């Protein structure tokens with residue numbers, strides 16, 4: 001919305017909203033960098049692609065892994081931004097709202113209840129519990145009087161911890177504890193052909209969120225303003241939560257937890273470009289892809305020929321970026 | 334017109350409003366006045382369907398605000414609350430453009446862009462339109478909120494203390510704009526206002542409330558008397574006759 005420039009040149013100069021980051025060129029540059037990372041990720045690994053069967057291996061492991069990085073990375077970043085709009089809180093994301101933990105519980109239940117079920121069935125169950133759990137979180141938020149910036153994520157984290165404890169308890173009593181650790185590690189190494197295709201569902205979710213973007217921006221101003229301009233706040237809330245649940249459920253089933261992604265990407269984009277969701281979404285997607293891919297590449301390189309799960313690298317880098325952001329947000333808030 | 338019948342509201346065991354009946358005709362400016370806690374905001378937010386009443390009915394332009402289609406209402410009625418705090422980082426222009434949501438659902442037409450430009454200009458925000466809301470002063474931000482309501486371009490506008498934080502110049506300018514909107518565009522404006530002299534100078538009707546009840550309804554000349562004002566505000570008030578409108582003087586207890 002920069003077509004109407006301010007008439008007062010001083011005002012225009014003082015404005016941060018018309019900076020470099022608003023230009024289409026910036027998106028192209030950033031898109032180019034992300035693409036380079038993605039292509040790079042295709043050619044990094046232990047297996048020598050030049051060897052016999054290299055071409056085949058390339059399509060069996062590298063391509064699926066890279067596609068999974070792209071899909072899961074953008075999904076988690078977009079989920080973060082949606083939850084932040086719906087709760088009007090910058091510190092909410094699938095991993096701080098309990099959504100991921102609920103999805104994990106659903107996944108474990110699907111394995112216990114339907115041991116022979118396909119990946120699709122697991123995904124549906126994980127998405128359902130993620131949805132139910134996130135709605136519980138939203139319902140609790142509506143009942144809290146004191147909705148300060150920090151109370152909201154604390155409620156989410158506590159809820160997540162409780163659910164996670166229950167999941168562990170169930171896993172212990174059913175001898176699935178070992179599996180639990182490897183499942184939710186948040187790693188792309190087991191992602192091969194036949195195991196990642198389901199992630200295309202999140203591409204659909206991202207598309208749907210893009211169509212809903214304007215409504216989510218309005219919802220981000222809170223229920224009163226949203227009602228005032230005739231938005232059905234409850235419906236947007238329900239739809240948004242459902243989409244986040246599906247994307248988180250699917251991602252959790254295929255790759256596990258990706259901590260901090262939904263937190264740091266939306267906040268960085270917001271700092272640079274404000275909160276107009278529709279124009280921000282491409283940035284959020286690219287940001288998620290760039291960060292997850294970088295972390296995955298780092299994880300593959302540091303201890304070659306061994307791999308460090310992406311969630312660990314994300315945890316370290318994400319925590320650092322997050323602390324920097326908190327300090328920064330405190331200053332501007 | 335706006336019609337309230339037997340409207341009442343309590344917050345837990347705090348009785349805030351009513352039961353009140355009120356009929357406000359179409360057109361003109363109505364000022365809601367009264368001491369802190371009188372129930373002005375409660376009544377206004379109930380009319381603006383942001384708060385449900387415990388009892389009674391509210392009709393605006395013939396629509397029952399609790400059952401009418403939200404989108405239709407949003408084209409008829411806009412409300413600005415007393416306190417607004419947005420977490421989202423939007424520019425002034427982006428915020429004001431969201432006021433067009435009921436008309437455009439997000440796709441701004443040329444008509445929308447014109448309405449946004451007009452609202453920005455009305456409130457002297459053209460030079461500030463590209464700034465983020467969190468980079469504005471309190472009064473500038475208040476003007477941006479009012480601009481959003483004006484951009485919505487509804488027949489009825491409900492404003493809770495729109496003069497909050499405004500300096501003298503901008504307060505007068507805003508009241509003059511609202512007067513113009515009422516006179517030239519035939520809008521109906523209801524506003525809560527603490528400066529009784531602004532109410533006397535610009536409003537067609539003053540509604541005075543205390544303790545959740547409507548005590549007086551009348552023209553500025555009728556309500557601006559020492560007896561009525563002293564009674565409503567529980568403070569000695571003198572009224573001086575100024576050529577254009579009565580003037581209340583209450584600054585010093587003596």
Ligand SMILES: Nc1ncnc2c1ncn2[C@@H]1O[C@H](COP(=O)(O)OP(=O)(O)OP(=O)(O)O)[C@@H](O)[C@H]1O
Nearest residue numbers: 344347348349368369370371372373374375376415
């Ligand atoms: N959310 C709430 N919970 C409990 N009590 C409330 C709430 N909001 C308002 N009240 C009470 O209801 C009564 C009416 O409040 P209201 O906000 O309508 O007053 P007001 O006339 O707008 O006052 P002011 O001039 O201070 O804005 C007051 O006694 C107030 O304490």
Ligand SMILES: [Mg+2]
Nearest residue numbers: 373374375415
């Ligand atoms: Mg009030």
